[in-house]
Amino acid sequence: MPDESLHLSVVNSLLERHAGSAGALLPVLHDIQERIGYIPDAAVPEIAHALNQSQAEVRGVISFYHDFRTAPPARHILRLCRAESCQSRGAEQLAAQLRERLQLDDHGSSADGNISLRPVYCLGACACSPALELDGRVHARLSAERLDALLDACREDA
Amino acid sequence: MMPTLYLPADSLARAVGADEVSTALITQAKESNLPLELQRTSSRGLYWLEPLLEVDSPQGRLGFGPMTAADVPSVLEALQNPSSHHPLALGLVEQLPYLKTQQRLLFARAGITRPLSLDDYRAHGGFEGLKRAVELGGEQTATAVFDSGLRGRGGAAFPAGIKWRTVRGTPAAQKYIVCNADEGDSGTFADRMLMEGDPFLLIEGMAIAGLCVGATYGYIYVRSEYPDAVAVLRQAINLARQAGYLGANVGGSGLTFDMEVRVGAGAYICGEETALLDSLEGKRGYVRAKPPIPALKGLFGLPTLVHNVLTLASVPLILAKGAQFYRDYGMGRSLGTMPFQLAGNVRHGGLVERAFGLTLRELVEDYGGGTASGRPLKAAQVGGPLGAWVPPGQFDTPLDYEAFAAMGAMLGHGGVVVADDSLDMAHMARFALQFCAEESCGKCTPCRIGSTRGVEVIDRLLAAPDQSGRDEQAIILKDLCDTLQYGSLCALGGMTSYPVASALKHFPADFGLHASEAEQ
Numbered sequence: 001m002p003d004e005s006l007h008l009s010v011v012n013s014l015l016e017r018h019a020g021s022a023g024a025l026l027p028v029l030h031d032i033q034e035r036i037g038y039i040p041d042a043a044v045p046e047i048a049h050a051l052n053q054s055q056a057e058v059r060g061v062i063s064f065y066h067d068f069r070t071a072p073p074a075r076h077i078l079r080l081c082r083a084e085s086c087q088s089r090g091a092e093q094l095a096a097q098l099r100e101r102l103q104l105d106d107h108g109s110s111a112d113g114n115i116s117l118r119p120v121y122c123l124g125a126c127a128c129s130p131a132l133e134l135d136g137r138v139h140a141r142l143s144a145e146r147l148d149a150l151l152d153a154c155r156e157d158a
Numbered sequence: 159m160m161p162t163l164y165l166p167a168d169s170l171a172r173a174v175g176a177d178e179v180s181t182a183l184i185t186q187a188k189e190s191n192l193p194l195e196l197q198r199t200s201s202r203g204l205y206w207l208e209p210l211l212e213v214d215s216p217q218g219r220l221g222f223g224p225m226t227a228a229d230v231p232s233v234l235e236a237l238q239n240p241s242s243h244h245p246l247a248l249g250l251v252e253q254l255p256y257l258k259t260q261q262r263l264l265f266a267r268a269g270i271t272r273p274l275s276l277d278d279y280r281a282h283g284g285f286e287g288l289k290r291a292v293e294l295g296g297e298q299t300a301t302a303v304f305d306s307g308l309r310g311r312g313g314a315a316f317p318a319g320i321k322w323r324t325v326r327g328t329p330a331a332q333k334y335i336v337c338n339a340d341e342g343d344s345g346t347f348a349d350r351m352l353m354e355g356d357p358f359l360l361i362e363g364m365a366i367a368g369l370c371v372g373a374t375y376g377y378i379y380v381r382s383e384y385p386d387a388v389a390v391l392r393q394a395i396n397l398a399r400q401a402g403y404l405g406a407n408v409g410g411s412g413l414t415f416d417m418e419v420r421v422g423a424g425a426y427i428c429g430e431e432t433a434l435l436d437s438l439e440g441k442r443g444y445v446r447a448k449p450p451i452p453a454l455k456g457l458f459g460l461p462t463l464v465h466n467v468l469t470l471a472s473v474p475l476i477l478a479k480g481a482q483f484y485r486d487y488g489m490g491r492s493l494g495t496m497p498f499q500l501a502g503n504v505r506h507g508g509l510v511e512r513a514f515g516l517t518l519r520e521l522v523e524d525y526g527g528g529t530a531s532g533r534p535l536k537a538a539q540v541g542g543p544l545g546a547w548v549p550p551g552q553f554d555t556p557l558d559y560e561a562f563a564a565m566g567a568m569l570g571h572g573g574v575v576v577a578d579d580s581l582d583m584a585h586m587a588r589f590a591l592q593f594c595a596e597e598s599c600g601k602c603t604p605c606r607i608g609s610t611r612g613v614e615v616i617d618r619l620l621a622a623p624d625q626s627g628r629d630e631q632a633i634i635l636k637d638l639c640d641t642l643q644y645g646s647l648c649a650l651g652g653m654t655s656y657p658v659a660s661a662l663k664h665f666p667a668d669f670g671l672h673a674s675e676a677e678q
Contacts, residue, residue: 022458025440030382030421051440064442065423067382083344084539084586088502088577089530121426121543121593122342123383124350125170126575127205127500127507136385138173 004042010035011043015050025051025061029068038069074109074116076154079133082106082119085126094130094147095119101151115154160192160237161214166269168201168208168354169386170347175226176209182227183211186234200355202269203509204256212251212269213237221248256525261487262511263475263495264468265348267356273390276401279358285403287474291366292411294477299370300326303473305481307493312338312429312466313541313570313649315492315559321463324453325371328461335367335376335415336438336457336464340422340429342381343542345501345573348509349467353380353387356471357394358403361417363470365408366477368415371463376417379434382424391419426597430648431464433599444599445648466571468497489515492558500526502539502575512557519553522576533578537664539586541570543593544653546660547583567656583665588616590657594642594650605651608642612658619669628670635662 014031018024028047032039039062048055062068080098082091095106098117102110109116125131128140134150165171165180180196187194204210210223211233222233222244229246236244248254251269262268271278279285291299304319325333337360341349353360364376380388395417398404408415420438422428428437432446435457456462472494476484485493492514498521500507505527512521522528522538529535537547546567548555555561562569577586591612598605615638619631639655639662646652666673 023438023440026423026437027420030423053440057441060442061440065425067422067424084543084589085344085502085575087586087589088575088581120383120424121597122344122346124341124347125173126345126347126502126573127203127509128170128174128208129502129507131173133383138169140170140173 004040007036007040008042008046011040011046012050015046019050025053025058026065029062033068037072041070074113076115076135077118078115078150078154079118079120079123081121081123081125081129081131081133083122083126085122086130089129091130094132094142094144097144097147098151101148160187160194162195162197163214164197164199164212164219164269165209166201166355167198167273168351169384170205170350171201171208171210172386174205174208174224178227179209179211179225179230182230183234186230190234192234197272199271200268200273201351202251202257203265203351204254204269204506205508206506207248210248210251210269215250218250218252221251221254222246223248256506256508256510260511261495261513263484263487264352264359264471264497265356265509265511267359268351268509269355271356273355273357274393274397276358276397279356283478284358285362285409285474287477288362288366288403288409290477291369292409296326296370296372299366299477302476302481303370306476306484307481307488307491308469308472308476308484309492309559310466311468311472311496311571312431313568315569318465318469321453321465322367322371324451325373325461325463328454330461332375332458332460333371333373334457334460334462335364335371335373335417335470336431336435336452336462337364337376337378337467337470338429338431338434338464339378339380339384339387339467340434341384341467341571342426342429343544343571343573345539345575346499346542346571347501348497348499348572350384350387351509352467352471353378353384354390357391358398359471359474360391360467361394361398361403363473364417365403365415366473367463367465367470369408369411369413371461373461373463374414374416376415377438377457378417378419379422379428379438380419381422381428388419388421395419425599426593427599427648427650430650432648435462435464442599445601445650447647468571487513489513489556489558490560492560496557496569496572498557498572498574500574500576503529503531503578503581504576505530514558515556517554517556518548518574519550521557521574522553526574526576529576529578531578531580533580536577536579536581537583538577539575539657540573541568542573543590544568544649544656545570545573546656547577547586547664548660549664566660568653583661583668584616584620584670585668587658587661587669588613590654591616594654598650602645602647602651604642604645605647605654608638608646608651609654612638612642612654622670625670625672632662632669632671
């Protein structure tokens with residue numbers, strides 16, 4: 001675990017940027033995660049103090065939303081859409097392919113920190129299902145071969 | 159002389175290779191020493207043809223699609239030699255039957271204009287609604303919205319004019335406009351298309367709403383799965399502000415209205431308006447009990463007009479062309495047009511904007527061209543994950559709020575997910591309950607506990623060794639659906655019963671049940 005106190009100056013400068021903004025907690029958390037990669041535990045008291053909320057409230061919000069991470073992310077994040085439209089075009093077979101090839105469950109992360117799997121429910125790409133998002137980029141009209149090629153590319157720059 | 163080329167910058171066009179096509183065009187033009195003018199526009203919504211390259215011609219824009227980077231040299235060559243015919247040539251895009259037969263009011267600019275060009279927007283009727291609203295004043299603006307018959311496009315279909323009058327008539331030092339852009343339903347992408355492709359339309363609609371009801375600030379709450387929409391909207395808001403359409407003197411009215419984009423964090427429940435308000439306040443997305451309604455006590459306890467993207471984006475046109483123009487479209491109490499979205503296992507997936515009243519069969523078979531797999535059609539889920547699975551026997555039902563409600567279904571946000579006979583409806587019913595369990599905010603018991611118990615009941619039903627065991631579990635499941643439907647605080651728990659009960663009713667064999675028992 002890295003020394004989280006190193007992140008505090010970043011956290012505090014982001015908090016300053018949102019000072020006076022109403023209901024700022026989500027924007028603050030998004031900004032911290034974007035800059036640091038996750039929400040460090042050490043940031044929670046700082047956030048709570050700056051926004052005049054309790055630490056329990058801040059932790060409650062972090063845990064409620066699927067997007068917020070409390071640990072550093074893997075190098076690659078692959079989010080396969082598992083919603084109805086993609087299921088009707090074979091998303092479950094792609095999910096099985098991912099589990100089989102990476103030996104991970106649907107929420108798993110590889111031990112070497114190279115890739116994390118996350119299900120996502122709709123990327124708005126439903127007219128060209130199935131779809132996934134890899135490191136922020138959406139790929140649609142997926143096939144088993146295309147998925148393999150994307151995974152190969154992730155492995156190569158590991 | 160090379161004609162101007164147009165290629166969508168829409169995120170789904172990019173997800174199927176539009177950026178690669180763009181790069182290839184630029185590289186190839188440089189190599190061949192061709193002067194290239196390439197505009198990145200919004201998408202027409204004819205997604206099975208994306209990436210769809212369009213080319214100016216004296217008759218109108220010609221289309222080529224679906225393009226790949228490898229097709230670029232031959233297409234450029236075909237353009238130099240107009241008598242040749244390229245295999246991807248589609249002819250005049252606006253004459254394609256899929257597009258020609260649509261009634262595009264809301265998506266009139268789709269595929270034509272550049273999303274962040276104020277000049278393009280104004281050249282195609284932009285800001286005429288705002289101008290008219292400033293001339294009319296608040297009272298008459300609210301009347302126009304009321305008279306148009308516009309109903310909330312997010313799913314609940316509440317008459318918009320009533321909300322506007324309520325917020326306008328509630329005195330407060332501060333009021334808000336909140337745009338619900340947390341479009342999380344599978345099978346829907348109209349909000350995404352509109353925000354990415356025509357952001358000024360939404361901004362104009364919100365500004366009109368702000369001036370009318372006396373709100374000075376607005377929020378667009380966009381789901382985090384739509385990063386392109388967030389980026390486009392933020393740039394568009396800045397451009398609109400610089401041009402005087404937002405700020406201290408909106409469109410020369412002397413009134414103030416400004417807005418910002420807020421990003422969700424992956425919680426489906428935040429598409430429910432009161433959970434969204436809590437989320438905007440920086441809290442967990444918990445559903446609030448109503449009353450008080452948000453129009454009276456909404457964001458930070460103040461009067462708030464909450465509308466879906468498509469509702470707000472319908473307003474500029476209603477003001478510019480008049481309420482009567484708008485209500486001439488549609489049927490019964492479902493007036494105007496609806497952008498239906500064809501998705502899932504369908505040959506021609508895309509956006510179909512038509513007046514209410516066409517049938518589901520016309521939509522799925524005529525526009526959609528049947529299943530993409532070529533296998534027999536099994537059902538279509540209309541209205542997102544909380545919508546019913548409609549069997550082909552009911553496909554002649556007109557797409558109308560009341561007609562769908564009458565058969566225990568709903569139009570919702572207009573998304574249609576098509577499924578072929580390989581999709582197991584017992585699995586989909588289980589998935590609906592599992593999704594509800596995952597996304598429940600936890601405030602009310604039927605949704606929090608019922609969804610988890612429902613998954614267990616389906617598992618027991620499917621594992622039951624004999625018919626009587628399955629029948630027993632089916633009775634429990636139907637009972638649980640009733641509890642969810644009538645006992646939940648909001649639509650998440652309340653309508654999770656729709657996909658479950660409809661799957662059970664129309665596809666009993668998938669559960670190992672006989673038709674007669676499922677009908678009980």
